[in-house]
Amino acid sequence: MGARWQGPGRLVPPDRRWWLIGLFFLATAINSIDRQIFAVLAPLFSIDLKITEVQYGFIVQAFLVAYTVMFVVSGYLIDRFGTRLGMAVCMAWWSTAAALHALARGALSMGVFRFLLGVGESGNFTAAAKAVSEWFPPEERSLATGIYSAGSLVGATVCPVLSVWLAAAFGWRKAFFLTAAVGLLWLVPWQFLSRHRDGGGAGDRSTAPVQRRPLRLRTLLRTRNVHALFWPRVISEPVWWFYIFWLPKYLKDVQHFTMAQLGYTLWIPYVAADAGSLLGGYFSGIFVKRGHSPVSARRFILIPCALVMPVTLLLVLKVSAVMVLAGASLALFAHMAWKVNLVTLTNDLFPAAQVASVSGVLAMGAGLGGVIFAGMAGIIVKLQSYSVLFGVVALLHPCALAVVSRLLRRGGEAPTHPYVSSSSFQRQ
Numbered sequence: 001m002g003a004r005w006q007g008p009g010r011l012v013p014p015d016r017r018w019w020l021i022g023l024f025f026l027a028t029a030i031n032s033i034d035r036q037i038f039a040v041l042a043p044l045f046s047i048d049l050k051i052t053e054v055q056y057g058f059i060v061q062a063f064l065v066a067y068t069v070m071f072v073v074s075g076y077l078i079d080r081f082g083t084r085l086g087m088a089v090c091m092a093w094w095s096t097a098a099a100l101h102a103l104a105r106g107a108l109s110m111g112v113f114r115f116l117l118g119v120g121e122s123g124n125f126t127a128a129a130k131a132v133s134e135w136f137p138p139e140e141r142s143l144a145t146g147i148y149s150a151g152s153l154v155g156a157t158v159c160p161v162l163s164v165w166l167a168a169a170f171g172w173r174k175a176f177f178l179t180a181a182v183g184l185l186w187l188v189p190w191q192f193l194s195r196h197r198d199g200g201g202a203g204d205r206s207t208a209p210v211q212r213r214p215l216r217l218r219t220l221l222r223t224r225n226v227h228a229l230f231w232p233r234v235i236s237e238p239v240w241w242f243y244i245f246w247l248p249k250y251l252k253d254v255q256h257f258t259m260a261q262l263g264y265t266l267w268i269p270y271v272a273a274d275a276g277s278l279l280g281g282y283f284s285g286i287f288v289k290r291g292h293s294p295v296s297a298r299r300f301i302l303i304p305c306a307l308v309m310p311v312t313l314l315l316v317l318k319v320s321a322v323m324v325l326a327g328a329s330l331a332l333f334a335h336m337a338w339k340v341n342l343v344t345l346t347n348d349l350f351p352a353a354q355v356a357s358v359s360g361v362l363a364m365g366a367g368l369g370g371v372i373f374a375g376m377a378g379i380i381v382k383l384q385s386y387s388v389l390f391g392v393v394a395l396l397h398p399c400a401l402a403v404v405s406r407l408l409r410r411g412g413e414a415p416t417h418p419y420v421s422s423s424s425f426q427r428q
Helices: 014-040 042-048 053-081 083-103 107-121 123-135 138-170 172-193 224-236 238-245 247-253 259-265 267-289 294-316 321-349 352-383 386-407
Strands: none
Touching (some): 014 042, 014 123, 014 138, 014 172, 014 247, 042 247, 053 083, 053 123, 053 238, 053 352, 083 107, 083 123, 083 172, 107 123, 123 138, 123 321, 123 352, 138 172, 138 259, 138 267, 138 294, 138 321, 224 238, 224 321, 224 352, 224 386, 238 247, 238 321, 238 352, 238 386, 247 259, 247 321, 267 294, 267 321, 294 321, 294 386, 321 352, 321 386, 352 386
């Protein structure tokens, strides 16, 4: 790591690349709002459309199935055609699908629209991961990842208040439509700021041709470091989906929150998650600057984040609303600090020309965990209780940490030039 970083990001002035990552922050916030508004407004449209708890779980699962499968597809296509075009297409697709929610007439149509939303939303994260590898040196990558990841949490923080206000003022159907329109407006600054700097690919006319070799899925699945990051995503990602899709319903059904109270308080855990995203990225970057390898620096953050998660169960099982919010806040802080560093390991272990493809496979693992959990969660709540779900969620990160520790190969950092072939990594 002593050599000076010589990636394509050297062609991007620092102010330009931070502006671009700022746009990814906004895109991720929009992505989060378009996803979470469904959960916040569920108490309203579930009554109007006569959607049961089990049907709700299946609708959530429909989104996650599409979201999961499309990570692999979007990752390959973004590596092939470039970040600029790929991100624009994804934003236009999912914003249109989000607007269609306003037309739902029952569980089936709502499920179809959620599926279409999942098809488009996955591309945001594969494009962002690729951008970080292309534009940022190793010591800045975790912070850049933390910044765009924080968009999810800003969206999650704003969404309850915004959704409740829009639904009260215009009805839940127009609330879906109005929030979706923001994504289409985002395309204007994206096309302006990104036109001089894409990651290459068939759609990039502004930079010199570069070597571009997206990895085949079969090759990725034989790579040890892919498994070291894939299975922890499968195991740990249900924590995020649980707090996104089920915390609002838990507060409403068990803690008897009103819609107004949800709007006033539901933002608190997501502010904590924002802090975890930024601080987790910042401190692992500090470790890199002090001479630790990028992989070791990420490990220093992963370990305490995983070990603190069981503590959240003690807070939540106190069953008061204040303790539930405190436990959820601690859990989401730790989860996002964990996730930022786990995602950044992709940038550390694989060349930038292949990061979108690798990120797609790893994100598929995250979606797979969410799909499995979503199918089980509604049934568990019906047959058991929310306490059982909280118990499972509190133990997932320690299990994921054990997998990382067992499988991650030491000394596997990617070469400093992001377009070097990764053949040396494929057999690890």
